[in-house]
Amino acid sequence: MSLTLLTRLADIPASQWDALTPNEQPFLRHAFLNALEESGSVSRASGWLPQHLLWIEDGAPRAALPGYAKSHSMGEYVFDQGWAEACQRAGLPYYPKWLSAVPFSPVSGARLLGDDAAAARLLRALPGFLDAGQLHSAHINFSDRRMHPLLQQDQRWLLRLGCQYHWHNPGYRDFQDFLDTLTSRKRKQLRKERQLVAGQGVEFIWYQGAELSEAQWDFIYTCYANTYRVRGRQPYLTRLFFSLLAERMPAAIRVVIASRQGHTLAMAFSLVDGETFYGRYWGCLEEYNRLHFETCFYQGMEYAIAHGLARFDAGAQGEHKLIRGFEPVLTESWHLLRHPGLHDAVARFLHQERDGIRAWAVEAREALPYRLSTP
Incomplete structure (x- = not known):
């Protein structure tokens, strides 16, 4: 069993990668992520260096976590620039960091792919990967609920909530x-x-x-x-x-x-x-x-x-969507910050921010245009 770094998605057959994905959602398919790489949309030059993680057992990939080494925080839609600026003022390094996300697209969904047991082993190996690569933090943006119990039990991971607006067709x-x-x-x-x-x-x-x-x-x-x-x-x-x-x-x-x-x-x-x-x-x-x-x-x-x-996911932000019937939906992202002082400061901030985000999601429903209740 081993953790393997994949710096080009083209180095794994599309059939093997896609076999790990849990549903039809297009954003984690080999064709989508590889098109980003081959087109130069993600690259070292753009500050999105592919560093996908595979968990190999018996010579075959059993789990995967798509990811990128980042030298900035643009194109992510989970805004941590304030954390980076605080590090700069304190003389601490914040970049490079490692990010698991769909580049340039704030869409929630699976991040940890493959067999449950193998995926859990991959996740446990991630901090060691950060140490070896001298990466200062790890971020998993817009993850699905599958990751919640795995990450919640590890106090190194901090939960950040966000709010998007989705329209539902009953x-x-x-x-x-x-x-x-x-x-x-x-x-x-x-x-x-x-x-x-x-x-x-x-x-x-x-x-x-x-x-x-x-x-x-x-x-x-x-x-x-x-x-x-x-x-x-x-x-x-x-x-x-x-x-x-x-x-x-x-x-x-x-x-x-x-x-x-x-x-x-x-x-x-x-x-x-x-x-x-x-x-x-x-x-x-x-x-x-x-x-x-x-x-x-x-x-x-x-x-x-x-x-x-059944659903229309129109992306991030945009309170103007509320009056057009798009309902508030909470999103989850997870953050592992290796510096203890930064971890503690961000943990306090996120505790307060989560309360504010939850309160806003409740308040935002008052702006919905439906007569009695949402469909």
Whole structure:
């Protein structure tokens, strides 16, 4: 039995890696993570150095923990920059650190993959890996509940809560069926927003991955990159990533493109599995009133209803989602900080923060637009 470091996902067959993943969620599949690496979206140069961990028994991988050595905290959506700044002021090193997460995507799900017993042994070996690699901390972001009992019993790991907003489809017949569950005022607001977009002559067409041409992918990437450039930032993903993903897992890709009089304006890129619609990236080249809400939310909600998907995960942050029916959902991340003083200070902070996050999740439900209760 041994812990093995994998610095290129291409060095393990896709069939072996995917056999360890617990469900259809696309973000941990070999095709997705390897496309990030081969496209240069994650690399030493980008500050995301692949360092996946495998637990090998009898010559075969029995468990895995995808991960990256990080020289910064960008693209993670669990914000620890304050901890890094405190270390800098105290003259302590914070980077490099090790992170298990889906790069650039705050989606909750499995992190520790494979057989339960082997996965537990891998997790117990992780602190030794940090010591050997001179990594100052480990972070497991947006993990599923499977990891909770394993990590909770080890006092070195600290729990951090977050709050996202997800929309749930209990089996609506159509969008009007959803609107009928809202208060009159909120129902009128959503209708007005959709009518404003339609009144400007904007139309929408849905595509699966295999249906998109390279010219359309150029447009999609231009829109995606523009959301960063208008804020003076560089996009995380490269253009090549989208082509590789379209080639390797096209069935999971959904893109809606907005146009007006034959001229393309905006797009929203999403992924799907058997039960969930994952809204990921959006961008526009021209601004139209309420175009963002229609493209990113209402189109996705309609798609989920039409295709029987039970949940719409629209990503991080965004309290504006509440009045459109997206409910607060708590997320979990775990942090192992090797310096005792930093560990103790962060533990005190997280104890207070967890109380605040839980209170906010309760308070946020008061902003939901449903008449009596959420569906």
